[in-house]
Amino acid sequence: MSTILAVLVDGVIYASWLFIIAAGLTIIYGVMRILNMAHGSLYALGAYAAASLAGAWLRAGLAPMASYAILVLSAVLVGVTVGPLIERGLLRYTYGRDEVVLVLVTYALFLIIEDSVKLVWGVESYFISEPYSLLGNVELGALSYPVYSGVLVLAAVAVGVALRYGIYGTRYGKLLIAVIHDREVSATLGINVNRIYLVTFTLGTTLAAIGGALTAPTVSVVPGMGVEVIVLAFAVVVIGGLGSMPGAALGALIVGLVRSAAVHFFPQVELFSIYVVMALVLAIRPRGLFVAAEARKI
Amino acid sequence: MSSFRRNTLGLGAALAALAVAAPLVPRWALFLVVISLAKGLVALGLLLLMRTGLVSFGQGLYFATGAYAAGVAANTFHLGDGVILVLAGGLAAAAVAAVLGLLLARYRAIFFAMLSLAFSMILYGLLVKTSALGSTDGFNVAPKTVFGLSLSAATGPGRYGVYALAALCAFGTAVAVDRYLRSYLGRLAPAVRDNELRVEYMGASVRNVVHLNLIIAGALAGVGGAVTALAVGHVDPEMAYWTTSGEFVFVAILSGTASVAAPFAGALLLELLRSFAYEHAPNTWQLVMGSAMLAVILFLPDGLWSVFRRRRRAAA
Numbered sequence: 001m002s003t004i005l006a007v008l009v010d011g012v013i014y015a016s017w018l019f020i021i022a023a024g025l026t027i028i029y030g031v032m033r034i035l036n037m038a039h040g041s042l043y044a045l046g047a048y049a050a051a052s053l054a055g056a057w058l059r060a061g062l063a064p065m066a067s068y069a070i071l072v073l074s075a076v077l078v079g080v081t082v083g084p085l086i087e088r089g090l091l092r093y094t095y096g097r098d099e100v101v102l103v104l105v106t107y108a109l110f111l112i113i114e115d116s117v118k119l120v121w122g123v124e125s126y127f128i129s130e131p132y133s134l135l136g137n138v139e140l141g142a143l144s145y146p147v148y149s150g151v152l153v154l155a156a157v158a159v160g161v162a163l164r165y166g167i168y169g170t171r172y173g174k175l176l177i178a179v180i181h182d183r184e185v186s187a188t189l190g191i192n193v194n195r196i197y198l199v200t201f202t203l204g205t206t207l208a209a210i211g212g213a214l215t216a217p218t219v220s221v222v223p224g225m226g227v228e229v230i231v232l233a234f235a236v237v238v239i240g241g242l243g244s245m246p247g248a249a250l251g252a253l254i255v256g257l258v259r260s261a262a263v264h265f266f267p268q269v270e271l272f273s274i275y276v277v278m279a280l281v282l283a284i285r286p287r288g289l290f291v292a293a294e295a296r297k298i
Numbered sequence: 299m300s301s302f303r304r305n306t307l308g309l310g311a312a313l314a315a316l317a318v319a320a321p322l323v324p325r326w327a328l329f330l331v332v333i334s335l336a337k338g339l340v341a342l343g344l345l346l347l348m349r350t351g352l353v354s355f356g357q358g359l360y361f362a363t364g365a366y367a368a369g370v371a372a373n374t375f376h377l378g379d380g381v382i383l384v385l386a387g388g389l390a391a392a393a394v395a396a397v398l399g400l401l402l403a404r405y406r407a408i409f410f411a412m413l414s415l416a417f418s419m420i421l422y423g424l425l426v427k428t429s430a431l432g433s434t435d436g437f438n439v440a441p442k443t444v445f446g447l448s449l450s451a452a453t454g455p456g457r458y459g460v461y462a463l464a465a466l467c468a469f470g471t472a473v474a475v476d477r478y479l480r481s482y483l484g485r486l487a488p489a490v491r492d493n494e495l496r497v498e499y500m501g502a503s504v505r506n507v508v509h510l511n512l513i514i515a516g517a518l519a520g521v522g523g524a525v526t527a528l529a530v531g532h533v534d535p536e537m538a539y540w541t542t543s544g545e546f547v548f549v550a551i552l553s554g555t556a557s558v559a560a561p562f563a564g565a566l567l568l569e570l571l572r573s574f575a576y577e578h579a580p581n582t583w584q585l586v587m588g589s590a591m592l593a594v595i596l597f598l599p600d601g602l603w604s605v606f607r608r609r610r611r612a613a614a
Contacts, residue, residue, distance in 0.1 A: 094595075100353045100411060101595060103353070103355075108591035108592045108595065109592075110588070111585065115584040118581045123581070231415065242408070269427070271422070271423030272419065272420040272424060279413065279416050279417060279420065282412075
């Protein structure tokens with residue numbers, strides 16, 4: 001019984017983390033039709049920025065409880081600087097090219113950011129465990145969980161609610177939906193599509209960076225930490241359907257639960273259980289769970 | 299002179315140049331050429347797929363399959379000769395491609411890229427967890443002979459065995475692929491890329507064309523993997539990781555789809571660049587690679603080879 005509880009709790013915690021990252025990936029694809037291979041690197045950037053800034057904050061002996069705000073703040077900082085830099089500096093020259101070409105462009109970007117991170121932060125690893133240990137543990141039946149994991153779950157729920165309200169509840173969100181449906185018609189109706197793209201990419205980047213910043217206290221921040229994240233986030237959004245926000249949520253839950261079940265029951269299949277699920281979903285629903293198949297054009 | 303014959307002569311001249319160069323250049327350069335030829339074989343397979351309009355982010359799957367098949371054939375079945383090992387690698391990868399192709403041939407564009415990536419990550423996960431195949435460490439592969447010549451001898455022609463094998467594989471496949479591109483099925487590939495539905499209206503099976511190209515690309519990647527296993531003497535799961543596949547895509551983009559020789563030239567350029575970058579600035583290697591890739595995509599969408607072609611057209 002406690003094993004099943006552990007599977008569920010572990011799965012939900014892992015899913016929360018995945019959802020924050022995958023939400024950024026899927027919103028960028030939904031609006032801009034760019035499958036951003038550099039998303040994992042932006043996640044790593046967020047983690048590095050958080051480790052440096054929150055680390056400096058704690059070393060300076062300032063209020064440790066405020067370090068949580070610093071984590072989020074550093075992620076937003078990464079988002080609003082790096083996001084526009086990439087979109088204005090590079091991506092806008094590639095709009096209108098084939099989707100696969102855009103995958104290659106962002107793959108090149110991934111390579112560039114990976115090394116830029118090494119140039120800025122070096123190859124040693126960074127630790128900031130204070131925000132993780134500060135909150136202590138909570139007993140769930142026979143199991144003990146860090147309260148910080150609960151913070152992660154709450155953050156994911158907050159991101160989900162905020163995105164849902166932002167897209168369906170505000171004027172700007174409605175413009176976004178218009179652009180998703182038809183870029184050209186939106187432009188003729190006077191919507192500033194370029195600005196929507198800029199905002200979307202910045203938002204997606206910020207979400208990736210928040211994912212990284214919230215992970216930073218739980219792991220050691222090392223070069224290459226974004227490499228595996230990107231294929232996991234891909235699995236999530238492909239399972240749910242590219243560009244679909246509920247799809248990202250369900251995909252994250254599926255991947256999170258499958259992985260934690262694999263870890264608890266069949267540890268030897270942990271790594272590839274996720275990709276088996278992804279291959280299965282694609283085999284049955286080629287465009288993912290939440291996206292209907294498209295008719296072929298002549 | 300037909301362009302096929304001209305291409306074959308050109309490739310033959312390249313083969314002759316490789317043969318003449320063998321005793322003249324240092325060992326590390328020979329190794330570099332072997333690795334380039336092996337990667338060029340994988341990129342040649344990607345060229346076929348790109349002509350069909352598909353970009354695979356999972357060629358590492360077939361690359362690793364070929365390498366592991368060659369390794370298992372050498373260590374478990376004690377097949378000593380490099381020629382047989384390379385054949386085993388190519389056949390194993392082709393078989394895997396034939397099975398996965400049943401599913402993959404239904405997908406296009408981004409979904410094809412993602413599904414092929416998922417399959418390669420499945421193999422990576424399997425290899426990492428299979429202790430019989432050395433888990434994360436992989437295992438050593440020690441071929442004894444190539445063409446019946448002993449590889450362990452310090453002197454004699456056996457020293458160039460793997461090099462000669464790689465060169466002959468590259469030459470043979472390049473000529474065969476050049477021939478294939480001129481055949482009925484080969485010419486269908488760009489048509490599929492341009493408009494599938496029209497190809498089907500004209501009575502051809504799009505799925506069969508895609509499936510066939512998948513199998514050929516898989517076999518080429520398998521041969522490349524087997525050659526790499528022989529040259530390096532070691533295989534590990536990293537060969538199936540998605541970043542390995544990304545590097546193959548990089549070579550294919552760099553080379554473009556204009557010529558069957560381009561992938562080999564592109565792979566050689568990559569390996570040369572890499573050797574020098576590792577020597578002088580080890581932490582900026584990916585930065586250089588990424589920037590080069592961006593430059594090619596933005597300014598030379600048909601690959602580096604298109605520079606030659608444009609000049610030739612201007613001269614004519």
